[in-house]
Amino acid sequence: xxxxxxxxxxxxxxxxxxxxxxxxxxxxxxxxxxxxxxxxxxxxxxxxxxxxxxxxxxxxxxxxxxxxxxxxxxxxxxxxxxxxxxxxxxxxxxxxxxxxxxxxxxxxxxxxxxxxxxxxxxxxxxxxxxxxxxxxxxxxxxxxxxxxxxxxxxxxxxxxxxxxxxxxxxxxxxxxxxxxxxxxxxxxxxxxxxxxxxxxxxxxxxxxxxxxxxxxxxxxxxxxxxxxxxxxxxxxxxxxxxxxxxxxxxxxxxxxxxxxxxxxxxxxxxxxxxxxxxxxxxxxxxxxxxxxxxxxxxxxxxxxxxxxxxxxxxxxxxxxxxxxxxxxxxxxxxxxxxxxxxxxxxxxxxxxxxxxxxxxxxxxxxxxxxxxxxxxxxxxxxxxxxxxxxxxxxxxxxxxxxxxxxxxxxxxxxxxxxxxxxxxxxxxxxxxxxxxxxxxxxxxxxxxxxxxxxxxxxxxxxxxxxxxxxxxxxxxxxxxxxxxxxxxxxxxxxxxxxxxxxxxxxxxxxxxxxxxxxxxxxxxxxxxxxxxxxxxxxxxxxxxxxxxxxxxxxxxxxxxxxxxxxxxxxxxxxxxxxxxxxxxxxxxxxxxxxxxxxxxxxxxxxxxxxxxxxxxxxxxxxxxxxxxxxxxxxxxxxxxxxxxxxxxxxxxxxxxxxxxx
Amino acid sequence: xxxxxxxxxxxxxxxxxxxxxxxxxxxxxxxxxxxxxxxxxxxxxxxxxxxxxxxxxxxxxxxxxxxxxxxxxxxxxxxxxxxxxxxxxxxxxxxxxxxxxxxxxxxxxxxxxxxxxxxxxxxxxxxxxxxxxxxxxxxx
Numbered sequence: 001x002x003x004x005x006x007x008x009x010x011x012x013x014x015x016x017x018x019x020x021x022x023x024x025x026x027x028x029x030x031x032x033x034x035x036x037x038x039x040x041x042x043x044x045x046x047x048x049x050x051x052x053x054x055x056x057x058x059x060x061x062x063x064x065x066x067x068x069x070x071x072x073x074x075x076x077x078x079x080x081x082x083x084x085x086x087x088x089x090x091x092x093x094x095x096x097x098x099x100x101x102x103x104x105x106x107x108x109x110x111x112x113x114x115x116x117x118x119x120x121x122x123x124x125x126x127x128x129x130x131x132x133x134x135x136x137x138x139x140x141x142x143x144x145x146x147x148x149x150x151x152x153x154x155x156x157x158x159x160x161x162x163x164x165x166x167x168x169x170x171x172x173x174x175x176x177x178x179x180x181x182x183x184x185x186x187x188x189x190x191x192x193x194x195x196x197x198x199x200x201x202x203x204x205x206x207x208x209x210x211x212x213x214x215x216x217x218x219x220x221x222x223x224x225x226x227x228x229x230x231x232x233x234x235x236x237x238x239x240x241x242x243x244x245x246x247x248x249x250x251x252x253x254x255x256x257x258x259x260x261x262x263x264x265x266x267x268x269x270x271x272x273x274x275x276x277x278x279x280x281x282x283x284x285x286x287x288x289x290x291x292x293x294x295x296x297x298x299x300x301x302x303x304x305x306x307x308x309x310x311x312x313x314x315x316x317x318x319x320x321x322x323x324x325x326x327x328x329x330x331x332x333x334x335x336x337x338x339x340x341x342x343x344x345x346x347x348x349x350x351x352x353x354x355x356x357x358x359x360x361x362x363x364x365x366x367x368x369x370x371x372x373x374x375x376x377x378x379x380x381x382x383x384x385x386x387x388x389x390x391x392x393x394x395x396x397x398x399x400x401x402x403x404x405x406x407x408x409x410x411x412x413x414x415x416x417x418x419x420x421x422x423x424x425x426x427x428x429x430x431x432x433x434x435x436x437x438x439x440x441x442x443x444x445x446x447x448x449x450x451x452x453x454x455x456x457x458x459x460x461x462x463x464x465x466x467x468x469x470x471x472x473x474x475x476x477x478x479x480x481x482x483x484x485x486x487x488x489x490x491x492x493x494x495x496x497x498x499x500x501x502x503x504x505x506x507x508x509x510x511x512x513x514x515x516x517x518x519x520x521x522x523x524x525x526x527x528x529x530x531x532x533x534x535x536x537x538x539x540x541x542x543x544x545x546x547x548x549x550x551x552x553x554x555x556x557x558x559x560x561x562x563x564x565x566x567x568x569x570x571x572x573x574x575x576x577x578x579x580x581x582x583x584x585x586x587x588x589x590x591x592x593x594x595x596x597x598x599x600x601x602x603x604x605x606x607x608x609x610x611x612x613x614x615x616x617x618x619x620x621x622x623x624x625x626x627x628x629x630x631x632x633x634x635x636x637x638x639x640x641x642x643x644x645x646x647x648x649x650x651x652x653x654x655x656x657x658x659x660x661x
Numbered sequence: 662x663x664x665x666x667x668x669x670x671x672x673x674x675x676x677x678x679x680x681x682x683x684x685x686x687x688x689x690x691x692x693x694x695x696x697x698x699x700x701x702x703x704x705x706x707x708x709x710x711x712x713x714x715x716x717x718x719x720x721x722x723x724x725x726x727x728x729x730x731x732x733x734x735x736x737x738x739x740x741x742x743x744x745x746x747x748x749x750x751x752x753x754x755x756x757x758x759x760x761x762x763x764x765x766x767x768x769x770x771x772x773x774x775x776x777x778x779x780x781x782x783x784x785x786x787x788x789x790x791x792x793x794x795x796x797x798x799x800x801x
Contacts, residue, residue: 083683084700112686113698117776124694132697518734520677523770540676540769541734584702604736626735627706631745643701645708652715655697656668658796 015046015141018074019133020065022056022081024111031115033126037080040130044137048072056081062094069098076140080108080133085540086531101145103583103642108136131655138654142647146583151621153239153334155574158183160231160513163191164210164556165548166339167217168563169570173337174222176567178574181331182217183226183245185509186275188293190214191341195276195365197372197379199556200420201451207292207374214294226329227295234336234516235605237624238543239579243331249324250299252286256319259288259296263311263320269304273376278366280384281376286311286320291374334579335543335570338527339563340513342504342549345400345407352406353396353480353500354470359385360478360497361470363399364417367499371424381425383497385476390496393425394435394480396467401503401553402439409524411503411553415442418501419455426458435461435493437482445557463493470498504553517544526552537565542579545570584625584642588616593637599629667721667786669696671779672711674704674739677728677768684772692776693783696724703727705738709749712762716753719795722761722786724778729766739766760789 021038023029034052042050049072053061056079068074077095081087084107092102110129118125155178159170162184170182182189193199194214196206217223226245233244267284276290277283285305288298300311300320312320344365347355354361360383362370373379383390395418401411415438422434436455441462443452456462467480478495506525514521519539520528527546530538537545547566548559573579586607593616600608600616607622608629616637627640639645673679679700685692701707704727712723725746733739746764753759763785765778 083686085680085683109683109698112683116686116689117692118694119689119691121694128694128697135697135699515731518676518732518736520680520769521732528769540680602741604738624735626703626738627701628703628735628738628741631705631708631741640702640706643706645710648699648701648706648708648711649714651699652670652711652720653718655670655699656718656720657799658718659799 013075015076016048016072016074017046017076017078017137017140018048018065018068018072019050019078019080019137020056020061021050021052021110021133022061022079023052023054024081025055028081028111028115031119031122031125032110032129033122036126037110037129037133041133041137044134046141047137048074057087057090065091065094066098069095069100075100076104076106076143078106078108078133078136078140080110080129080136082111083109086534102148103146104140104143106136106140106143108132131657134657135651135655138650139647142644142650144641146641148580148583149620150578151237151239151581153573153577153579154241154332155179155577156181156331156333157335157337157570157574158231158241158243158331158333159337159339161185161191161339161341161550162189162217162225162227163339163341163548164193164213165341165550165559165563166191166337167213168560169337169339169547169566170223171217171220172564172567173571173574174220176571176575178222178571180223181226181245181333182223183229183231185228185230186289187228187250187297187299188289188295189217189225189227190292190294193556194290194292195368195372197368197375198420198424200416201447203420203423205373211292214292218294225295228299231513231516232328237581238541239334239573241333241336241543243333243336245329245331247327247329249302249326250297251302251320251322251324252298252300253319253321253324254295254297256317257297257315258317259293259298261288261298262314262316263298264288266310266314268308268310269306271301271304277369277376278363280366280369335545335573336517337545337547337566337570338513338517338519338550339547339566340510340550341507342553343507345502345505347399347500347502350405352399353467353498354472354478355500358470358472358476358478359383360390360472360476361500362497363500363502364414364421365502367421371421371428381428389429391431392433392435392495392497394437394478394493394495394498395422395501396480396498397436397438397501398466399500399502400505407503407505407524409553410442412442413553413555414501414503416448416451416555418499419443419452421499422460423455423458426460433461435463435495437463437466437480439464439466504549510550517541519544519546522552524552526550537562537569543570543573582625584640585620585623586618586625586627586629586638586640588618589637589639590615592635594635596634598634599632599638602629602632665787665791667695667783667791668719669722669724669779669783669786670715670720671696671698671724671726672704672707673698673700674727674734675700675702676734677732677766678704678726678775680769681726681767681771681775684769685775686772688772690772690776692779695783696779703733703735703738704742705735705745707742709745709752712749716758716761716792717794719792721789721792721795722763722782724782725762725764726767726775726778729768732768758792761786761792
């Protein structure tokens, strides 16, 4: 339909607009006189009815809309209530049920954008609400019916990140019968959980419960693990994502390697093992990530390899391939689940509590590796300065959390982690003195408070306070000057080793994938969910989900639950085999188009091209409806549906309703 | 001029700044009642004619808001917005209206920034005085 035709149609049709003003209990009615708004709106041209509802989104409210559409023959519906970000789909579906095209619905936000931000200015807020609704009425009059198109969904999923959350998501999607690509940046799946010693609140050995799960993921016929790989590009939309994955060169043929370690034994280059052991202990230039790694395959760190050839000679199967290059895969998937995890807070730059200045101040993650039976010390807890077992150990809570100088949020797992580690020390070395220095102990959820009580019964000392000053004496013992704020006693606590209970931060390395996918970033740096309560694993992007620490700090049970939640949310699309795409796209009026091609390079999605006859062709499936090309068009031939110039200009002119001159 | 209340029009993109405005609301961050939001899918949908028409009508100030550079839901829409706004500001300079248009990036997480942006802009326009092109308002 050309513009002219549509204008003619509009003229032919008598406009009958129904306006529904929501009180939202007192959320809106507390600051806006909704009856006054309705009274005013009912005087505007084309408005057939304007009514006030207690809750327009309730069953009763929606029934009233449907009834009015039928009885009053409404051909436009306007709801003035909350935000379209949560409620537009609900009302579009409601009017559609009553036979109206969903795009003939107009939403006006008088809650987030009015009553909640002008809580004590009833008069001004009411006037503003009237103007906002008037603007909506002007726009509603010009709305045109649109069709959203149904697109087929590729019945495969991509899970990015193979920590415990991503593994769970991949397993659940795989078990529901859909193929999953599980892409992991590191050389093995397992994530941070593989580094931990025990896990609260039951003190299970972490790798003993994770290891079998890793094997299960590997055995699942529907899961293809792509380790040491990164997502480079993502194109497309829900149901039809095109993904480019880079497989980083391992310089080891993983089909030939058996993970036997004979190459590792011969390699002469040894460096601190940062990636897995936090720099405690060493690894070779060629190494197998850890004994339970999946895939259990070696890789070569080319940045330190001296090319001596010892590994090649040692490998009976000829798996070493120093000429290997990065390779790429192009995947087609219908949905994407992002579980890229976290980093522990780094206290080094600010030397929090002497970290980086004194050898015997370490982080929780370093402690996990120290006390881990398969760690670099075989589980013997020793302090870094002299490799002697420390007798007096103190834990400092909230390092990099709940602190205006670093992160204001609570990382939630660190209290329990320190309680666990304190218990482990007391079990292993009963004559140790263990201190926990805290602001508040936070132990919600099942069995957690009991776990805290258990620690108290084990003669672990709790000091409510944070060290004000940390120094080191001639024995390299740590002196923490601390006030116990429960007793108002200040003391210089002498410790052989101090452990900083570091919180979680969003890794800088995940910023790239966030930007590729266009997932929003929350103020704390983690990725942002679509709704903090109702859609905790959805994003605002259809078909893209986030789980686990990607969305903020959480413990293992919570992360696993989110992995399963992501799988359930994502699989809805795969099971239905189809998805609806937004009806808002671009259209060209060929009578006005002068074929100047200015618009073509404007489109970031290559949805515009000149066809063989030199005419502008729009590939609707690629158009995402941003409207940037419409602005570039010098003749106005390109129009973005639902955001046409006349529709926006009607809002511009009606909002403050100045007199015609 | 003390009782002058500026009329402010704010264009928000669907993905970032509109959600930022929502967050300001959910957080009950109070700010002046002068601004009215028009939602577009991308800040790059805002045309010069939208701004010029608004000014011609008498709107005292216009805010265009979108995702931060690098965060655009449409990859580079806001880069076009940035370029176009500079051109419009140049054009408005000749009309003596350039201070009445302001571009600001506000993410979905920046409710506080949205509040501050509106508050500051209202104060700025209040100090600037009414749009010389202002028409009378219709009676309600």
